[in-house]
Amino acid sequence: MPKMKTHKGAAKRFKMTGTGKLKRAKAGRHHFFIKKTSKRKRNLRKGGLVSETQIKTVKKLLPYI
DSSP: OOOOOOOHHHHHHOEEOTTSOEEEOOSOOSSOOTTSOHHHHHHHHSOEEOOTTTHHHHHHHOTTO
16 A cells, blocks of 8 residues: 655644644735734744644645644
Protein backbone atom coordinates (compact mmCIF):
# COMPACT_ATOMS: atom_id res chain seq x y z
CA MET A 1 0.00 0.00 0.00
CA PRO A 2 1.43 3.44 -0.90
CA LYS A 3 2.12 6.12 1.64
CA MET A 4 -0.61 8.66 2.38
CA LYS A 5 0.12 12.17 1.18
CA THR A 6 0.12 15.14 3.52
CA HIS A 7 -2.16 18.00 2.44
CA LYS A 8 0.46 20.74 2.06
CA GLY A 9 -2.02 23.62 2.45
CA ALA A 10 -3.16 22.21 5.78
CA ALA A 11 0.42 21.47 6.87
CA LYS A 12 1.28 25.17 6.54
CA ARG A 13 -1.76 26.24 8.57
CA PHE A 14 -1.90 23.80 11.50
CA LYS A 15 0.61 22.68 14.13
CA MET A 16 0.25 20.05 16.83
CA THR A 17 0.76 21.06 20.48
CA GLY A 18 2.60 18.89 22.96
CA THR A 19 -0.68 17.60 24.39
CA GLY A 20 -2.03 16.62 20.97
CA LYS A 21 -4.31 19.58 20.28
CA LEU A 22 -4.22 21.41 16.94
CA LYS A 23 -3.16 25.05 16.83
CA ARG A 24 -4.36 27.46 14.16
CA ALA A 25 -4.09 31.15 13.33
CA LYS A 26 -7.09 33.43 13.70
CA ALA A 27 -8.93 34.63 10.61
CA GLY A 28 -9.32 38.30 9.69
CA ARG A 29 -5.70 39.46 9.90
CA HIS A 30 -5.05 40.62 6.35
CA HIS A 31 -6.81 43.90 5.63
CA PHE A 32 -9.43 46.45 6.82
CA PHE A 33 -7.41 47.35 9.91
CA ILE A 34 -8.79 50.88 10.15
CA LYS A 35 -12.25 49.68 11.14
CA LYS A 36 -10.98 47.13 13.67
CA THR A 37 -10.38 48.22 17.24
CA SER A 38 -6.95 47.93 18.85
CA LYS A 39 -8.29 45.30 21.24
CA ARG A 40 -9.64 43.22 18.36
CA LYS A 41 -6.36 43.44 16.40
CA ARG A 42 -4.37 42.51 19.51
CA ASN A 43 -6.55 39.42 20.10
CA LEU A 44 -6.16 38.37 16.45
CA ARG A 45 -2.40 38.09 17.01
CA LYS A 46 -2.92 35.22 19.44
CA GLY A 47 -3.41 31.74 18.09
CA GLY A 48 -6.47 29.59 18.51
CA LEU A 49 -7.28 25.91 18.70
CA VAL A 50 -9.16 23.87 16.11
CA SER A 51 -12.70 23.15 17.31
CA GLU A 52 -13.68 19.66 18.43
CA THR A 53 -15.93 19.20 15.39
CA GLN A 54 -13.09 19.87 12.94
CA ILE A 55 -10.26 17.87 14.55
CA LYS A 56 -11.13 14.61 12.76
CA THR A 57 -11.17 16.36 9.37
CA VAL A 58 -7.84 18.13 9.91
CA LYS A 59 -6.11 15.01 11.20
CA LYS A 60 -7.21 13.17 8.05
CA LEU A 61 -5.40 15.83 5.99
CA LEU A 62 -2.27 15.49 8.14
CA PRO A 63 -1.66 11.75 8.59
CA TYR A 64 1.93 12.07 9.89
CA ILE A 65 1.60 14.98 12.29
